Amino acid sequence: MKAAVLYEVNKPLVIEDVSLPKPGPREVLIRTAVAGLCHSDLHFMEGLYPHPLPAVLGHESAGIVEQVGSDVTYVKPGDHVVTCLSVFCGTCDNCSTGRTVLCTDTTVKMLPGVSDRMQWSKPEKLHQFLNLSSFAEQMLVHENAIVKIRKEMPLDLAALIGCGVITGYGAVVNTAKVTAGETVAVIGCGGVGMAAINGAQIAGAGRIIAIDTNPAKLQLATKLGATDIINPADGDVVKQVRDLTNGGVHHSFEVLGRKETAEQAFAMLASGGTATIVGMIPFGQKIELHGFDFLRERRIQGSSMGSNHFRVDMPRLVDFYLRGRLHLEDWISAKLKLSEINEGFANMKAGKTLRSVIVF
Ligand code: APR
Ligand code: ZN
Ligand code: ZN
Incomplete structure (x- = not known):
């Protein structure tokens, strides 16, 4: 598959051939449908936040389940899902008290350099970003990093819910x-x-x-x-x-x-x-x-990721959209191909766009 790789801060992303293994017991392989460009990606691209490189960025996405691991019961191939970077274990102290965005269990997270799953032909390790790496045609994620959504929801707008929408809406409704x-x-x-x-x-x-x-x-x-x-x-x-x-x-x-x-x-x-x-x-x-x-x-x-409980919040946001209370129709300023991703970030920097999305 193709993925956009960040080799160095303040340098354009480069499209490379990358592959993913079969899902592990609790993993889900997703065919990426849409990935939004979020300002947080840009913070990492500009080096304002550190991340091991090379890496495939992207963390605001929706797609279709392609394959599931042997222990996964939550979704099946064909399901539409939104991804969420705040993967949770469900059993640590923070998860048990309802603050799943603050999950402390590192075994469900992809630790850069330790549990990255992407493979390529180059000798250096290719790092996964925030448990997702959405600037790629496929994603391999933990089952607790996704939420199933109704098929009536357009996937481009669903992607936005995965970061930008939940972060802003959740800050108001959940955090404050x-x-x-x-x-x-x-x-x-x-x-x-x-x-x-x-x-x-x-x-x-x-x-x-x-x-x-x-x-x-x-x-x-x-x-x-x-x-x-x-x-x-x-x-x-x-x-x-x-x-x-x-x-x-x-x-x-x-x-x-x-x-x-x-x-x-x-x-x-x-x-x-x-x-x-x-x-x-x-x-x-x-x-x-x-x-x-x-x-x-x-x-x-x-407020981190809108203090979300994403398995509850995302379906509600989908309903808000479908009932005309969440006005996502005005959000998407540009639909781009993966090969046009650098143009999308340039427009973000210039303040020209609200959201650009990559449609795969
Ligand atoms: N005062 C008010 N607004 C400003 C100012 C200012 N001094 N300077 C810039 N802005 C506006 C821009 O015009 C733009 O509309 O702030 C907005 C920033 O929007 P985006 O670049 O689209 O960023 P967004 O993706 O919404 O993320 C905003 O939230 O999650 C975090 O990492 C993310 O820190 C980032 C922030
Ligand atoms: Zn936890
Ligand atoms: Zn984001």
């Missing part, structure tokens, strides 16, 4: 647990931020403020549920939010991954408000807060 009437601000309206906005609308938020430097993104945010929009070009973002909300929001979401915007998220809170950091702030970077704000019971927390 936004309740009806609360005020919400979302900084960064890319794919993930849009899902946070749409999630806030589903949760019944009273006011949803979209913040982005790109006017086109702000326009789309309004369609997805934003009640107010703010462009940092129009002046101090924190002041603009405070003016709109009579002093600050109940919930802010940083969906960009930068120190300055994480600090803004905390500073725009009302007393008692909570900032949820979704974006991947460059590895090793610290953020600064005013200690006094803790006396006002302002909180700040992280």
Whole structure:
């Protein structure tokens, strides 16, 4: 099969011939239908986050089950599935208390350099990425890294649910647990931020403020549920939010991954408000807060993959889409071939696209 390989940071991906072995007892071989390009892939391509190389990136995908291992009962060949990088064991302390995204059991995860399953003709090891490696025509994954979905769901939109949608929606619904009437601000309206906005609308938020430097993104945010929009070009973002909300929001979401915007998220809170950091702030970077704000019971927390329980959340998101409550139809800006993948990342960097997807 063909796969897009990252050999070095800040270098284009290269299409190579790669193969996968037969599934192990709890593994599932999937024919990749669609893979979304997510900003997190770009963070790794730019070296902002470390990963052993060469590797096949990609972690937002949907496909069709081709073959299952001897112990797999959850799916059968022909089933449509969404993948999820937060593979879980189901029995460690975190899984047992419901926090499956924080699963600590490394035996279900592909450890780079230890349990990678991809093979090729070159002597160096080819590393799998986040238990998935979706920029490839096939994926070999643990059965607890997939969720079965209804066949009516278009696979291109299903792929988006696997990372961007669950990450933004889950941050609002699962991590922050936004309740009806609360005020919400979302900084960064890319794919993930849009899902946070749409999630806030589903949760019944009273006011949803979209913040982005790109006017086109702000326009789309309004369609997805934003009640107010703010462009940092129009002046101090924190002041603009405070003016709109009579002093600050109940919930802010940083969906960009930068120190300055994480600090803004905390500073725009009302007393008692909570900032949820979704974006991947460059590895090793610290953020600064005013200690006094803790006396006002302002909180700040992280959210990983929308604190998902993906076997529950993904089918719900599919239903939300099919019932017209999750507006994924506006998400896909471009459908590309695997050979056009570098073009897709260039467009992401230039801020031209909401989501580009590779259709296999
Ligand atoms: N203030 C507000 N918005 C900004 C700013 C800024 N200073 N600078 C850029 N933006 C906007 C861009 O215009 C774009 O719409 O942030 C958005 C980022 O969107 P994408 O590049 O599409 O990123 P996305 O895939 O949504 O991921 C966002 O979430 O999961 C993490 O790793 C991911 O850190 C990344 C973040
Ligand atoms: Zn576990
Ligand atoms: Zn992602």
